[in-house]
Amino acid sequence: MIKNIIKVIVFISIFCIIWHLVFSVLWVDKNSATYFFEEPKNSFDIVYVGSSNVLTHFNSVLAFDLYGYATGMLTTASQPFSAVEYLIKESRKYQNPNLYVIDISKAADDFDIFPKEDIRRCTDSMKFSKNRIEAINELLSYTDMSDDNYLDYYFSFFMYHNRWKNLTESNFADDKTLYKGYLLTDYNIEVVKEKTDIWNDTKLDLPEENEKTLTSLMNYINENNLNVLFVIPSREFEPKHKGRLNTITTILQENNFKVINFNKLDDFKINYETDLYQQNHLNVYGATKYTLYFAKYLHENYELKNHKGDENYSTWQSEYERFKIDFNKLTKKDFNDYLY
Amino acid sequence: MSLTSLTFLIFCLIVFSIYFIVPKKFQWFILLVSSVFFLFYDNFNVSTVIQALVVLLSTYVYGRLIHKYRDTKKSKVILIIGIAIILGQLFALKYINLFLSTLNHISGHNFRNITTNSLVGISYYSLIMISYLIDIYRGTCKPQNNILKCALFMSYFPILTSGPFVRYGDMEDELYGEHKFSYKNMCSGLVRVLWGIFKILVISQRCGYFVDYVYENIVVYNGIYTIIAALLFTIQLYTNFSGSIDVIMGISEVLGIKLPENFNVPFFSKTITEFWRNWHITLGAWLRDYIFYPLLKSDIMQKLNKKCKKAFGKKIGKKVPLYLSMFIMWLLIGIWHGGAYTYIIGSGILQFIFIFFEDILAPVASKVNNKLGINDKTFSYKLYQVIRTYLLFSFAMIFFRAHSVKNAIDIISSIFVIWNPWILFDGKSLYTAGLDRPDFMVLIISIIVLFVVELLDRKGSVREKLFKQNIVFRWTILFSLIFSIIIFGCYGVGYDPAAFIYRQF
Numbered sequence: 001m002i003k004n005i006i007k008v009i010v011f012i013s014i015f016c017i018i019w020h021l022v023f024s025v026l027w028v029d030k031n032s033a034t035y036f037f038e039e040p041k042n043s044f045d046i047v048y049v050g051s052s053n054v055l056t057h058f059n060s061v062l063a064f065d066l067y068g069y070a071t072g073m074l075t076t077a078s079q080p081f082s083a084v085e086y087l088i089k090e091s092r093k094y095q096n097p098n099l100y101v102i103d104i105s106k107a108a109d110d111f112d113i114f115p116k117e118d119i120r121r122c123t124d125s126m127k128f129s130k131n132r133i134e135a136i137n138e139l140l141s142y143t144d145m146s147d148d149n150y151l152d153y154y155f156s157f158f159m160y161h162n163r164w165k166n167l168t169e170s171n172f173a174d175d176k177t178l179y180k181g182y183l184l185t186d187y188n189i190e191v192v193k194e195k196t197d198i199w200n201d202t203k204l205d206l207p208e209e210n211e212k213t214l215t216s217l218m219n220y221i222n223e224n225n226l227n228v229l230f231v232i233p234s235r236e237f238e239p240k241h242k243g244r245l246n247t248i249t250t251i252l253q254e255n256n257f258k259v260i261n262f263n264k265l266d267d268f269k270i271n272y273e274t275d276l277y278q279q280n281h282l283n284v285y286g287a288t289k290y291t292l293y294f295a296k297y298l299h300e301n302y303e304l305k306n307h308k309g310d311e312n313y314s315t316w317q318s319e320y321e322r323f324k325i326d327f328n329k330l331t332k333k334d335f336n337d338y339l340y
Numbered sequence: 341m342s343l344t345s346l347t348f349l350i351f352c353l354i355v356f357s358i359y360f361i362v363p364k365k366f367q368w369f370i371l372l373v374s375s376v377f378f379l380f381y382d383n384f385n386v387s388t389v390i391q392a393l394v395v396l397l398s399t400y401v402y403g404r405l406i407h408k409y410r411d412t413k414k415s416k417v418i419l420i421i422g423i424a425i426i427l428g429q430l431f432a433l434k435y436i437n438l439f440l441s442t443l444n445h446i447s448g449h450n451f452r453n454i455t456t457n458s459l460v461g462i463s464y465y466s467l468i469m470i471s472y473l474i475d476i477y478r479g480t481c482k483p484q485n486n487i488l489k490c491a492l493f494m495s496y497f498p499i500l501t502s503g504p505f506v507r508y509g510d511m512e513d514e515l516y517g518e519h520k521f522s523y524k525n526m527c528s529g530l531v532r533v534l535w536g537i538f539k540i541l542v543i544s545q546r547c548g549y550f551v552d553y554v555y556e557n558i559v560v561y562n563g564i565y566t567i568i569a570a571l572l573f574t575i576q577l578y579t580n581f582s583g584s585i586d587v588i589m590g591i592s593e594v595l596g597i598k599l600p601e602n603f604n605v606p607f608f609s610k611t612i613t614e615f616w617r618n619w620h621i622t623l624g625a626w627l628r629d630y631i632f633y634p635l636l637k638s639d640i641m642q643k644l645n646k647k648c649k650k651a652f653g654k655k656i657g658k659k660v661p662l663y664l665s666m667f668i669m670w671l672l673i674g675i676w677h678g679g680a681y682t683y684i685i686g687s688g689i690l691q692f693i694f695i696f697f698e699d700i701l702a703p704v705a706s707k708v709n710n711k712l713g714i715n716d717k718t719f720s721y722k723l724y725q726v727i728r729t730y731l732l733f734s735f736a737m738i739f740f741r742a743h744s745v746k747n748a749i750d751i752i753s754s755i756f757v758i759w760n761p762w763i764l765f766d767g768k769s770l771y772t773a774g775l776d777r778p779d780f781m782v783l784i785i786s787i788i789v790l791f792v793v794e795l796l797d798r799k800g801s802v803r804e805k806l807f808k809q810n811i812v813f814r815w816t817i818l819f820s821l822i823f824s825i826i827i828f829g830c831y832g833v834g835y836d837p838a839a840f841i842y843r844q845f
Binding site: 001004011014015018019022026151152155157158159161162164165 | 346523776778779815819822823826827828829830831832
């Protein structure tokens with residue numbers, strides 16, 4: 001009997017080991033959020049939370065090279081604003097940054113349009129926990145689930161088990177740190193001319209769900225004494241979103257939170273003819289401009305450690321070098337020419 | 341509750357745990373509670389409760405009455421009433437629309453279809469309970485005095501979805517007996533469950549992607565596509581059905597309950613007759629014992645026998661009632677498979693036609709072989725017979741799978757009219773019909789694995805052979821099986837890279 005029990009325990013243990021090995025490869029396609037959770041504990045000085053605007057705007061390895069602080073990019077494409085509180089909670093299990101920068105561009109979106117991919121990108125990167133379950137419950141409450149399976153969200157292998165067909169060499173590479181979350185591809189080096197967007201100060205009422213989520217986030221920040229800076233990135237917004245973002249800004253400022261609207265700054269302006277590759281995404285040149293300005297602002301206004309020369313942060317410098325090489329290769333230009 | 345769902349897995353784990361913890365004399369009661377839960381899990385309402393009670397009460401009461409009035413004329417009348425009640429309910433719930441459409445067709449009326457709500461397993465437990473009444477009537481078993489035990493025989497949860505058909509005499513000790521936990525039974529049973537799940541999720545579902553795609557787009561996917569779809573549908577059907585039976589048998593084995601086998605490597609059969617002896621064995625045995633032989637021995641058939649012998653001579657005359665009984669039996673098999681003409685033709689009439697011609701042409705074939713000097717004992721001849729059986733069965737299954745008889749005829753026409761063999765060689769066309777190249781590769785490898793296992797199974801249980809191997813080899817096979825299911829199984833929503841890539845920003 002004891003022999004059989006031992007056999008069962010050994011069998012289950014081997015099963016768990018193989019399971020871990022298999023699913024570490026098959027799991028979700030790597031994105032900035034998955035890189036984030038794979039970084040060493042307590043290694044970030046700033047955690048920058050938000051949607052694709054974060055990873056296309058802020059070049060964290062450039063910021064490191066300039067000022068020596070490490071910015072963790074807790075970002076997923078089209079990240080629903082209601083996921084932010086849960087992502088911050090999750091990040092605090094691993095990181096204790098001096099500052100949280102929260103991109104609020106998605107706070108103005110309607111809450112009834114969360115496609116399942118947007119939800120999955122947020123929740124799949126989290127380890128199984130009470131917080132993850134609560135995040136899934138919260139996000140699914142805004143989603144039409146009539147023809148979907150709830151279990152798939154909680155047990156992600158239902159979703160990813162057949163990703164074996166899409167595996168590439170990169171899935172097997174131990175490449176956890178690609179540009180520390182910044183996005184550099186062959187499409188965001190393009191320059192697409194857009195019409196210059198003028199910000200106006202008209203305010204629009206916030207939908208009930210948006211206000212509830214914002215209030216909950218503010219309460220969480222206050223309860224946990226977090227140092228937070230809210231930002232509206234420089235890009236084009238629809239009039240409805242501008243109106244709602246103005247209201248959100250007022251609410252946040254009334255609650256003593258600092259908000260920077262990059263579309264209203266006097267000393268920083270993006271050029272809509274040269275700095276975008278999509279209406280709402282900066283290309284690598286625009287991102288460099290944005291980072292040069294914002295990284296300096298963060299350096300000057302917050303107490304952030306300089307880790308340059310620290311062995312533990314050597315990958316930050318090497319990722320910056322890799323970024324420069326890849327930039328030069330992709331654009332056939334010298335990145336150093338864009339640093340001033 | 342699907343046999344391959346996570347819910348069923350959790351349900352079984354709970355049942356196993358409680359079953360072996362409670363005192364053994366209550367084990368049957370745990371099975372009853374589990375079976376009632378399973379029976380009503382998806383469909384609990386007044387109507388379904390009444391349906392179950394009608395069959396249970398009528399078999400329980402009439403079974404006891406038949407036994408009480410045994411050897412009197414009353415027992416036959418009671419038996420007929422009991423069977424009529426069960427069949428009446430089965431007809432009303434499953435075949436009423438087939439009846440109405442036939443009536444509309446014949447009479448020109450336009451009776452609307454009726455929406456019915458039948459319990460899971462109604463086709464199985466109805467026939468099982470009919471056999472229970474007949475066996476009591478024949479004196480081959482005694483009625484169960486405890487109505488709850490009778491309810492367990494009717495509803496034993498593993499067999500409700502796919503069988504096999506069981507007889508009360510064989511199941512009495514199995515269901516109500518006391519079963520000690522056996523590590524060997526647990527391992528053996530779970531391996532069989534895994535093998536069943538592999539067949540369903542890795543092979544059957546994957547075949548289904550291609551078959552469904554072709555059948556839904558027959559205008560575009562025709563010719564060779566339809567031939568492949570027809571051949572794959574047979575594999576889909578077999579792996580789904582026999583896989584379900586493996587899950588059912590494996591679960592029962594863990595519980596210490598032995599059930600009759602329902603398949604015996606049917607695709608190695610050399611004739612359709614042999615095929616049906618190895619396919620859904622318990623249904624064939626049920627129909628043989630409760631329909632075919634009683635019909636053949638009935639007064640009407642005996643009279644017909646005499647008349648035919650007079651009219652056509654002894655040799656041909658005695659075959660007429662035999663073929664007529666066979667025809668009725670095959671018609672009933674077709675009807676049992678589902679209330680539609682496609683089932684009646686595919687799994688009934690066509691099967692009868694194949695068997696009929698096999699029988700009457702056997703002497704002719706033998707003579708032709710002799711004349712041409714063909715040795716029918718060689719491997720190549722047997723291989724030809726096996727392939728012929730597979731092709732004939734696959735042909736009949738075109739009707740079984742089609743939406744309608746017209747759809748089946750369209751598909752068959754396209755096989756003969758449209759000639760597009762390049763889809764096999766151009767390296768892309770074949771992979772546009774629901775299965776891409778990697779999936780095709782997995783399917784082909786899985787079918788080869790299935791073929792090898794079935795081939796080995798003919799010479800004795802593969803599981804027994806596996807358990808005699810060293811632990812390293814044994815566990816390597818088991819982990820390969822488990823992770824093949826987890827990775828290559830077709831379940832869940834599945835990862836759609838297009839959806840993720842499209843919405844990356």
